[in-house]
Every structure is written in C-alpha cells, then in structure tokens.
Amino acid sequence: MSDSATANRPASNAPPAGLLEGIVQAEGYKYGFITDVETEDAPPGLNEDTVRFISAKKGEPAWLLEWRLKAFRRWQTMAPPDWAKLNIAPIDYQGASYYSAPKAASGPKSLDEVDPELLKTYEKLGIPLGERAALAGVAVDAVFDSVSVATTFKDKLADLGIIFCSFGEAVREHPELVRRYLGSVVPQGDNFFAALNSAVFSDGSFVYVPAGVRCPMELSTYFRINAAKTGQFERTLLVADRGAYVSYLEGCTAPQRDENQLHAAVVELVALEDAEIKYATVQNWYPGDENGKGGIYNFVTKRGACRGARSKISWAQVETGSAITWKYPSCLLEGEGSTGAFYSVAITNNRQQADTGTKMIHIGRDTSSTVISKGISAGRAQNTYRGQVKVLSNADGARNYTQCDSLLIGKRCGAHTVPYIDVRHPGAKVEHEATTSKISEDQMFYCQQRGLTAEDALSLIVNGFCKEVLNELPMEFAVEAQKLLAVSLEGSVG
C-alpha cells in the first residue's frame, strides 16, 4: 500500500559519495586537522578474528564473545535490506576498521582549531560554551573539568538504586542484568544492521531502574559527554522494572563531529508491569554537503517491549541530520493494557534521504498505540514514512491511531507515506490519516506582511506543523529542537 506525493523527483539520482573514503578525509579537511592512525585500531576487515579482537580488547566474558560470534555468523548469511525508499551506494564492509581505541589526542586541541561555521551553529542553537568544545570533538579532558557534574548525578542515582553507566561497565559490574536482557527485544539476527551491531558493537549506555522507582531526572547522554567515545556501533539497553518510570534523552541538537560514515546502533527497551519509559532523540549527525557528499548513514534498530501489564513506552524523535536515515523505533505491546506511542519529526534538506517510521505490534489484550509522524522535505530531499500496525489474533480490544503529515518546501523534494496495516483480529480499531501539504507563498507572505523575516516565517510555519510532536519532548529539548528546525532549513527559502 502506498500513497506518494512526489514533487518532481530528480531524474538522475547521483549516488552519494563512496563510502569510507568519505568522512574521514572530508572532515579532516573541513576541520583542518589530521587524524593519526594508532596501533590500537583493528586492521580493516571483518571476520571472526575481528570479533574476537574487539571482545578481547574490551576484556569481555566468554558468554558475550559467544553471543557476538553467533551474531556474526548470522550476519554473514544475511543481505542488507532493499525495501526502503533509499538510494544507498554499495557499502564495503571489509574496507572498514571495526575497532579504534579512544583517542584523546586526535581531535582539535582547542576551540580555536574548530571550524568557525560549526561554532556559529552552536551559538545559534544556544549551546553552552563548555559543551560546545566537547561537541566539536576538542579533547574533552582538556576543557571539561567538571567530572564532578557526572559524579554528582551518579551518586544521586545510585542512592535510588538506578544504574546508569556505559555498556562496557555494565558488562563488568552487572553481567547478570545484561545477560538477561541483551538481545531479548532485538535478537541478534533481527536484521542485517542489528546483526552487524551485535557482532561488533563498540559501547553504549545501560540503564536499569529498579521496581517502584521513579527516576527523578531526565537521563541524558549529556551527562556522559566526557565518557569514552561510543563509536559507530552503539548499543543501548534500558530496563524499567515493575512500576518504574524513566525518561531518557539521546543525542543532542548540535551537529556532532564524527569520523565514521556508517552508524548502525541498536536500542532495546524493556518495560515490566506498570513501568513507563519515555525515550526522546534528537539526531543531528553530519548530513553531508549540499550534494550529499560525506554525510553519515544512520541505520538504527530501536525497539521497546512492553512486557508487563499496563506498561507504557513512548518514542519521540526529531531527525534532522545524516545523509541517510533508516530507522523505525517500534513497540511490542505484549502486556495486557500496555500502550505504545511514536512521535516523530523528520526533516530532510538538500540531498538527504530519510525512510523512517515505526512498528506497533499488538500482542496482548486491550493494547493501544498512537503514531504521529511529521515529515518535512526541502531541497532535493526524499522523505518517507514507513509504518506497520499489526494486530495479532489474541489482541482483543486493540486500538491504533496513526496520523502522518508531510510538508513540502520547494518543488524538487518528495514526501511518501507507506503504511502497512496487518489486522488479524476482527474487533481491532485501526485508524490512519495522512496529509500532504506545501508551505504556500501565501503563508510566507502573510507572516512577512506582519513583519517576520523569511527565515522566521518559515521557522514559525514549520514549528506549527510539528507542534503535536514537539509537545511530547521534554521542555528544554523542545526549545532546542525548535531552533534546530530553523537551522536545518536555512537556505531553503529564497
């Protein structure tokens, strides 16, 4: 099923820059520094020895090495998905290096060495000075003296029994929890990119909120900004025990400097009885230049399991970065009366491509889900919503409401909506609404006639369009996201 609205798709889709010759050189040039090759890196190529090398470097237990190897063997039998509406140049998986030790000395030494354009963007976004340096990749130890910030939070969380640490640390300190939940939502062989991640994941975050505990603050990766770089194959596991509540913020609004072109992350959420997880993402990886050259490929598997009765999981995302985004944060609604939600804003400009949406799988009785997706296309970008709503035969009283709105800016971009609806219960209530609209000259002129500049007018109209989703973000994040939308669309009005 597909209803598409395409405003004059470009006839010849120039393939994005060849992978792996891409961003290292491009960014190295851009920021005017050279990355030293260190001996700690794994040699290029991917085989069982690479997986063993990574596991050994991280000092992992035998069970985890076995787990990785199993994933690797599955991955070898799999092919990259080709059903998305994306134009992806073939990726040479053997040409990449899959492990690099954290390199404190490889970045710029101070803010003076950072691209002034990048700093200007940070300023527009209102990123505090101390954080700008860290985000720009300045060797963090040199500028980030507030280790105390992180430790203060850690102490407070520890008092409540909340575990919030790097994935590597969790493997060492809480192996029983990791072992119980790792791969329980996204199995190793789930899909090509998840299998790759399972085999070679670098690091990531681990969160456990014990039964009955309400996490008193938004858990943000900001707090871990001075932790080792998590690398391109990030792994996140978040468990909310019975009656627990946690809100998690991933990413940040500032464009992040990164040397790896391919990002294949996996995020697993587990909500037990009466637990609630809110997971918010702002993704603003480097999108490439106007022609799409050098941007990051973001192929992410995110899934949450509402295991327990009355559990709740909600995903909220603002996707503005990356050359290519392939991402479907999903909910498995297993527990009776559990609810899932997906709120998404995806903006594509220039040559960016996004194929993103969600899956809501209704397994238990009286489960309900809500999907609100806002896609915005400008330049020559292609933006696809792809979503599945599945109601299994035992899911009495299942309900879903889906709303997909697309906004086109200019004449050369495309917006597409591809809903898959698979209902195996006669009593299910599934609603789907979709709209496609263009920012009209009339709207722009109306705002300008009242004194707003073209940029402010566009930003106002786009923010209005996204309002229902922005409302779902934590307050501070929402304010940043509003500014980010404006910055992302810069140059898209004449």
Place this chain on the structure above:
Amino acid sequence: MSKLLEIRGLRARIANGREVLKGIDLDVAAGEVHAIMGPNGAGKSTLSSVLAGKPGYEVTEGTVRYLGRDLLAMPADERAREGVFLAFQYPVEIPGVNNMYFLRAALNAGRRQRGQAELDAQQFLKAVRDRLKLLDIGDDLLRRAVNVGFSGGEKKRNEIFQMAMLEPKLAILDETDSGLDIDALRAVSDGVNRLRDPARAIVMITHYQRLLDYIVPDRVHVLADGRIVASGDKTFAAELERTGYAYLGDAA
C-alpha cells in the same frame, strides 16, 4: 499635511503576464481615509499587493514614496515593520501556530526595528486586553491557531485586531467588507473607525459602496482598467452608487 504616501505613474504587471496597473497617481496624507473603488479586474487588489510587496508582481515604471522613502526598494517584511499593514481579503491559515504567539512575534519584530524593547508576556497581555476592549471583541480567537477554522467574519475581525495591535502608519484594507453579513460588517467597521488616528492613513479597497456607509472616507477614487479615472470627496461615493461605473465610459 505631509504626504505619507505618494504614488507617481505606477505601472505594474503580474510577473511575466499582463499589465494590470497602467499609471497610478495617488497622494495620501496622515490622518486621511481614502476609498478606492472600482469594478472587478480594475487592479484594486493588485495595487494593494504591490504596495505590500507581495511576490508575483513586477513594477515596470513609477515610484512609491512612503514617509519620504522608496517603498518599492524595501522587502515586504521591512515595509511591515516600518508600519505598512495589509488587512487581507483572504487571511491565511497557519496550522499549529497560536494566534497570540504569532501576534507577539510580529509585534516584537516591529519593536526591534524601531529600537524599542520587546514586550514581555505580561506587557503583551495587557496590550491585548486594552485592544480587545477598544474594539469590543471577545478573546475567543486568541487561543486558536492563526485563522484556522475561523468563520469569514472571525477572520476579518482578527485582521482588524492585528491592525490594532501593530498600530500601523499606513493600513490598507483589501475588500475587508467582502463576505460579511450586516452585523459582522458593522462590527468590523466600528473597529476600523476606532483606529482612525491623526497619525495614521487608511486606504480601503472595496467593490461595494455599502462599506462607505459605515467607514466614511475623506477621499474616494475610482480605479478602472489600471488607472484612477475619477476622484472626489465622500459625496462622490453616493453619486457613483446611483450612476454605477458605466458613465466612466470606455475606461470602465
């Protein structure tokens, strides 16, 4: 009285299309209310669009001076911030954008231009209440998204409310009376009359004489085939009403 607006020999066409304005001359002083009347297709709405800087029109000849400045050289948003206000014939809907939020953004954009401090939420609310009282309208429109789901009358009322908030020096009302029933017309007209001010010029563009029963102009002009073919004082409107535009002969 000093001339607020001076139009000389203005010719304009729809971009890459036919010529619509074929040489307009018009002087408007502060404190005056002018009515521009004429049959459909005469160029009334084109004139208001060109003055406001709407894209899609090309000025081929002539000048427009506003407070002594070259109006045509200013971008549309700058004209607005300098006090040119257009009440739209068809106010545009902006989904998801709260009416108050929009108005405050617009108001503060103008204040920044004039080097005034922006209004904070409380000052803004006070200004809103004052204007609502002045215009004798309720606050039911304020919580809604800009023009979304408004009736025709509500949209026009909202335009006049915006005018009251933005306090323009030159207000152009484009067919503000169109599509209004008699009660709505009276309400909107009362609002405009309360906004008459010695420092403010108002140019009303209308197809119908009835608006002039409610907002009595100082000057009335007839626009036909891209030119002002006749002008007079307020009694002239009544004369037109009796005779129609036909007597203008070929020009109409």
